[in-house]
Amino acid sequence: MVLNEAALGAARRSLDQGAVNPSYGPWREDIIQLLNDSLATELVCVLRYKRHHFTAEGLASSAIAAEFLVHATAESGHADRLAQRIVQLGGEPDFSPDSLTKRSHAAYDDSKELKEMIKANLVAERVAIEAYSQMIAMIGDKDSTTRRLLEDILSDEQEHAEELKDWLVV
Known part of the structure; x- marks a missing residue:
C-alpha cells in the first residue's frame, strides 16, 4: 500500500489551514454545518436544564434539580468541544441567539411540573442520541476526529437518558 504523494505534498504547503488537509475533500463544509446544528442543540439543552434547575419544585426536586x-x-x-472542532475545521461557530431554536434538534421547555421537566429532558436526550447516531454514520471515515468527538458526546447523552428514565419512577 502506498500513500498518496500529491496529498502529502499539499499537506506540506497551505500551512495557514492548520489541521485541515486535502483529505477532508468536499465534506468539510457539510461537517461544519452538522457541528453548528449540534452546537445549537447543546446550547438549547443548557438553557432548558438551567431553567429546570432553578424552577424545579416538589418532593424529590432538590436532588433532581442538582442533577x-x-x-x-x-x-x-459539549458545546465548547463542538465550537472548538468547528474552528479547527476552518469554520465559525454559530452562537447567534436569534437562530438557536430553529437550528436545534431539541426543543426548549418551560414545564412547571417536575415529572414534565424530566420527560422533556428525556425526549431531548433521546433526540440528541438519534441525531448524533445519524451524524456518526454519515461522517463514517470522512473525518475520524469529528466522529470520535461525536461518539464521546453520544456516550454522555446515553448516560443522561438512562438517569432521566430512572427519575421518572421517583
Whole structure:
C-alpha cells in the first residue's frame, strides 16, 4: 500500500489551514454545518436544564434539580468541544441567539411540573442520541476526529437518558 504523494505534498504547503488537509475533500463544509446544528442543540439543552434547575419544585426536586445543573454543565462542555472542532475545521461557530431554536434538534421547555421537566429532558436526550447516531454514520471515515468527538458526546447523552428514565419512577 502506498500513500498518496500529491496529498502529502499539499499537506506540506497551505500551512495557514492548520489541521485541515486535502483529505477532508468536499465534506468539510457539510461537517461544519452538522457541528453548528449540534452546537445549537447543546446550547438549547443548557438553557432548558438551567431553567429546570432553578424552577424545579416538589418532593424529590432538590436532588433532581442538582442533577439538572450537572447535565447543564455537561451540555455546556459539549458545546465548547463542538465550537472548538468547528474552528479547527476552518469554520465559525454559530452562537447567534436569534437562530438557536430553529437550528436545534431539541426543543426548549418551560414545564412547571417536575415529572414534565424530566420527560422533556428525556425526549431531548433521546433526540440528541438519534441525531448524533445519524451524524456518526454519515461522517463514517470522512473525518475520524469529528466522529470520535461525536461518539464521546453520544456516550454522555446515553448516560443522561438512562438517569432521566430512572427519575421518572421517583
